[in-house]
Amino acid sequence: MSDVIDLIYGAALGEGATWPDLGSQLCSMFRAQRVSLSIPDAPGVLRYLLGGGNEYADAYAAYYHRIDPFRQRAERIFHGLNRATLHAVIGEQIVPDDVLLKSEFYVDFARGAGVRHLLGGMLGVRAATPIGIQRDARSGPFDEGDRQLLMMLLPHLQRALQLEERLALANRTQLGTGALDTLAISVVIVDGTMRVLHANAAANRLMDAGHCGLAMTRSGPRPGVGAITLLARHPDDHSTLGKLIASVAMGGALRLRNTRDEPAQHASLAVLVSPAVSHFLSDVRDACRVLRGTATVVIRQLNHALRPPPGLMSELYGLTKAEADVALRFSGGATVEDVARVRQVSLETVRTQVKTILRKTNAASLRDLERIIAISSALVPTQL
Incomplete structure (x- = not known):
């Protein structure tokens, strides 16, 4: 157990271990053929930490995760628990055998992939994050002892994923975000729900002053990484900005009022919304691409002259x-x-x-x- 826990943190921190190392050890511990752990990279897109890089994982990420009855049921349980409790369950307790064996997921996919029995756990990082430990028919079903063993590991997996996310936020594209921080214009990168992924130094100065129509506010009982959202001070402007960001593929521009009482015709905060590219929020070695559902918001006060020296x-x-x-x-x-x-x-x-x-x-x-x-x-x- 201690060796596996060391591997969990080593893989997350990149210190002497990798995620595939952990996957191999978990397969041995649970007498399983496959372990899968994927996190949402973007809406509808999965990134595999465990179990990726093969035809099975590609097919699952492309389509079958949408009809996976284990995943669907586990996510409902997770949301029913209000995301507060780590949870592990034996597959047959989630989806009865008579339902599974008749499902499209099993007939067209799982049977051919050698997946017959499942032990599942649900983590909560940014979203419902399932881990699946899978056995073929010859290896037999999981039991309560296996479930208890996974329950002992889940807190460590949860913490490791949180650490990895925090480190990723701290180290994301020092070139890209560093370049943004040198700009005199304000730039904020947000996801489709207006959650702030990065705000450059000029944006922080502008909003900290409290004299513009945008603010960055913390939300949730324990605000932290990813818990900051972009807010327009005027409710009508906030609604319009939210719609523009949600449909960012086309891009667009608008003017915002700096206060709730300012007439619309006097709005002096110019905002340009366009799709964000990966070089701002990923490793500089990655190919530059538009990040689906992520927007770059460029902000300028029209009544403040901005001139170079x-x-x-x-x-x-x-x-x-x-x-x-x-x-x-x-x-x-x-x-x-x-x-x-x-x-x-x-x-x-x-x-x-x-x-x-x-x-x-x-x-x-x-x-x-x-x-x-x-x-x-x-x-x-x-x-x-």
Whole structure:
């Protein structure tokens, strides 16, 4: 038992053991042919920790987990227990033999895969997380002693999965999330229920100040990892934002009110919602892909000018100090006349400078120059 417990934590922490090592040891302990443990990676997508990497696991993850009577019944039991109690049960106690042997799951899948008897346990990490220990017909059914043995292991498996998730959150894409933290614009990554997966430094500063129409709130009796949700302060805005995030595949934008009393026509918090990509929330070695059901929320206060320092404009585009100052004054829709008046120079002087600025920045017009300035302003945080 102690060796198996060591393997559980070693696999979760990546210290001297792997999940397949644990699977082999569990098969020996329970005289079983297969152990499966999968966690939801995204809505409708399973990631195997134990029992993956074979035709059986691929077929199960692709389709048969949806009609698995053991899994369906176990999840109902889990929710009935209000996710508070770890639970282990012998398969025949979940699904009677006469029901199992007639089911599509058994006839089309389990029989061919050599799965006849099951010992199941249910963990609760982010969602119902079942572990299944499976025997073929020759090995015979599990008994109460096997169930008690699994019950002794479940608390350790639960804690190990929680540790793995916390470590994953701490170590996720230092390149991706680190890049987000250097931005001056606020970026929050959420799942389809508006649970916050990552908020960059600018977003934390913006919402900590309490003067914008968005907030990040903790929920649940023991808030912790994954227990923070994004909330729009105005109920109507919150509903609209939630719908936009839930249907993120198309993307979209909206304006939010900063207070519950602010008229809709004065809403000054601009929000852009688009699908998130895996490089923000996975290992940098993984292929870059859109994460289904996960959204990137970019936030900007329209009534707060966001400009890069003049020195950055000079470094990026080779502008002189005077040209950089002139370029930045066009941010926000200023005209040539406005800039000439503020700088107390002639219109001709400003027009000459504008031509040079447009050439050096490769901008097509002053409005295009504004776009370039906005992009450049995102490169340097407003506070360090």
